[in-house]
Amino acid sequence: MISVLGQLEEGEVIGTFPLKSPDQESKPEPVEVKNGDTNITIIETNVTLNDSSSNVTKVNCLTDKIYRPVEIVNATALMKLLILESGPTNRSRNDEESRQIPGTCAIVLFYARWCIFSSQAAPPFNALPRYFPHIKAVAINAIRYQVFNAQYGIVGVPTLMLIHNGKPVAKYNGTYYTLEFFAKFITDITNLQPNELLYLTSRDFIGPVSSTPSNETDYCLVLSWVFIAACALYFTLQSRWWQQFVELVQNTWRESNAQHEHAD
Numbered sequence: 001m002i003s004v005l006g007q008l009e010e011g012e013v014i015g016t017f018p019l020k021s022p023d024q025e026s027k028p029e030p031v032e033v034k035n036g037d038t039n040i041t042i043i044e045t046n047v048t049l050n051d052s053s054s055n056v057t058k059v060n061c062l063t064d065k066i067y068r069p070v071e072i073v074n075a076t077a078l079m080k081l082l083i084l085e086s087g088p089t090n091r092s093r094n095d096e097e098s099r100q101i102p103g104t105c106a107i108v109l110f111y112a113r114w115c116i117f118s119s120q121a122a123p124p125f126n127a128l129p130r131y132f133p134h135i136k137a138v139a140i141n142a143i144r145y146q147v148f149n150a151q152y153g154i155v156g157v158p159t160l161m162l163i164h165n166g167k168p169v170a171k172y173n174g175t176y177y178t179l180e181f182f183a184k185f186i187t188d189i190t191n192l193q194p195n196e197l198l199y200l201t202s203r204d205f206i207g208p209v210s211s212t213p214s215n216e217t218d219y220c221l222v223l224s225w226v227f228i229a230a231c232a233l234y235f236t237l238q239s240r241w242w243q244q245f246v247e248l249v250q251n252t253w254r255e256s257n258a259q260h261e262h263a264d
Contacts (some may be wrong), residue, residue: 059164061105061190067136068129070109070208075145081106081138082166103165105135105190110142110149110159113214117177121158122209123200124179131194132186139209143220162189 073081109125111118129137142149142157152161152168160172160182170189174181179198187193205211236242 058191059099059105059162059169059189060102061134061164061192062102063134063192065104066133068133070126070129070137070139072208073138073140075140075147078108078138078140078145078148081108081136082163099164099169101165106163107132107135107137107186108161108163109137109139109209110154110157110161111139111209112143112157113141113210114143115157116213118158118209119211119213121160121177122211123204124177124182125158125160126204126207126209127179127198127200128182128186131183131196131198132192133195134192135186135190146220160185162186 071077107125107128109121111121125137125139128135140148142154142159148154153171158177161168162170162172162185170185172182172185174185179200183194183198
């Protein structure tokens with residue numbers, strides 16, 4: 001069930017999303033929320049979370065620190081977060097037992113500022129630290145800092161990844177970017193429960209990760225199209241059909257000049 005209040009003020013609750021068990025059946029209920037001049041439609045559906053959490057060993061997260069709010073990091077800061085501590089823990093990190101060793105847990109969002117799907121995932125991700133304060137939440141621009149994309153299999157944005165003791169252990173593969181599904185993903189992996197009823201506020205739509213796509217130019221995409229066009233032009237000029245076309249034009253030109261000289 002979804003509840004929405006009326007006029008929005010800063011920090012006001014705009015929706016609640018109670019957790020539902022997988023066997024509950026409900027129809028999708030679209031909810032239109034007006035945030036200033038922006039209309040945002042939130043659709044909650046009772047769909048089984050499509051991730052690999054059922055095949056992932058539960059991880060043991062430390063609960064001695066409180067992290068909030070979401071922190072937008074660069075490549076250097078994320079690298080420090082992923083640095084493994086020295087000791088016997090690292091030698092057994094490929095074993096399932098290593099996940100049972102208490103360690104720092106972090107949730108990382110790889111996003112792009114111009115991506116509309118990243119904008120949809122931003123409000124629920126901004127709200128996660130309220131319900132899982134013992135998990136550090138960080139976000140990184142995957143287009144600007146691409147050093148981690150190949151290393152961790154980031155093939156699209158947004159990508160939500162759970163890190164335990166500096167090591168990625170699970171990736172969210174769900175279709176719906178909602179607070180309910182994000183919370184279920186974290187609970188399935190860590191056994192940590194939200195500390196209160198799930199809801200979004202108007203502040204979650206403001207930041208730290210913006211819910212409004214930017215109009216910035218994707219230079220990587222532009223360079224990709226330029227490269228494709230250059231390759232297409234090169235192989236076209238080297239093709240047999242292009243050479244035949246050039247010869248046809250040259251022969252036609254010679255015949256035209258010959259007929260002109262004969263007429264003179």
